[in-house]
Amino acid sequence: MWTRIPSSSLRVTGADRVDFVHGQMTNNLRAAPTPGLVACAFLNVRGQIEQFARVYRREQDVYIHLDEGQADALAARLRRYIVFDQVELQDTSVDLRTVHVWQAEAVPGWDLAGGEAQSLALGGAAVLAGRVNRTGTPGLDLHYLAREEEAVLAALPGSERPLGDLDAARVTAGLPDITRDALEGTLPQEVGLDLSGPLPAISYRKGCYVGQEIMARLEARGNARYHLARLDGAGPWPAGSEVTHEGRVVGQAGLHAGPGSVTRIRKDLPQGAAVEVAGQAATLHLTHA
Known part of the structure; x- marks a missing residue:
């Protein structure tokens, strides 16, 4: 099974590429192998998420994979911080495509015992593959040239599944999607990006960054007032909808899919708490501590 992922992306080249990107992101790119892959966020001065990304360290470049429509804003931010750094930025959103294969072992050429990022050949095309958990079980994100999409898709195992099915699987597993769940502007610790969360994207031992x-x-x-949980309810409700409990706002719901949605919710609400989202009843399910 595989699903097309709406994406944008940046390619960073130049002698200072690793140090430059490392200095902007929440995770430790310098510690990644080559090739390597780390999840991260880019924050504002208040520590709130502006973009979430998966960053690939490669021999000749740093490839930053983002959700659809995110590359322009991140490129503008990065360019503000280029002073004496020997780096060049290229928006590759138009040139590249991404699909997620739900079972990594189904992809020919992927070494299950190998690193988080590997290079493959599918249908005669060069493919960058990264181990990514989008459904509760790690699968593979495959990145390839748009002009070679027909050949790559023909070589993929199984059938295509719509994005809605992938959203349902990740919501069931309690996994956030920062953009699709409208979680920009929140603290990483509140939405599952901390070290103990379902999508760790922070290093507390690296150097300074915004x-x-x-x-x-x-x-x-350790005083974040919110954490990530799941709301179970018939829905649908829009991503970013306020969650209320006994007349007060206690959080915000993500995209409704499958059993409900992931949600940023106050920590003082117990398992099974009855809440409302956009006027609809829902139940709090604590998927992560």
Whole structure:
């Protein structure tokens, strides 16, 4: 099974590419092997998420894979911080495509015992593959040239599944999608991006970056008031809808799919709490501590 992923992307080249990108993101790119893959966020000065990305370290470049429509804003941000750095940015959103294969072992040429990022050949096309959990079980994100899409898709195992099926699987597993769940503007610790969360994307041991002071303070005090959970309810409701409990706002719901949606919710609400989302009843399900 495989699903097309709406995407945008940036390619960073130049002698300082690794150090430059490392200095902007929440995770530790310098510690990644070559080839390697790390999930991360790019934050504002208040520690809130502006973009979520998966960053591939390769021999000749750094490839930043983003959700659809995110590349322009991240490129503008990165360019503001280029001073003496020897780096060049290229928006590759038009040239590249991405699909997610639900079972990694089904992809010919993928080494199950190998690294998180590997290069493959599918249908005669060069493919960058990364181990990514989008359904509750790690699968593969495959990145390839748009002009070679027909050959790559013909070589994929199984049949195509719509994006809605993948959303339902990840919601069932309690996995966030920062863009599709409208979780930009939140703290990483509130939406499952902390080290103990379902989508770890932070290193507390790397150097400074925008928002790092807030991350260090939260690590020291452990006082984030919200965490990630799942709401079960018939829906549908729009991503970003307010969640209320006994007349007060207690969180925001993500995209409705499958059993309900993932949600950013106050930690003081117990398992099974009855809430409302856009006027509809839902039940809180604590998928992660």
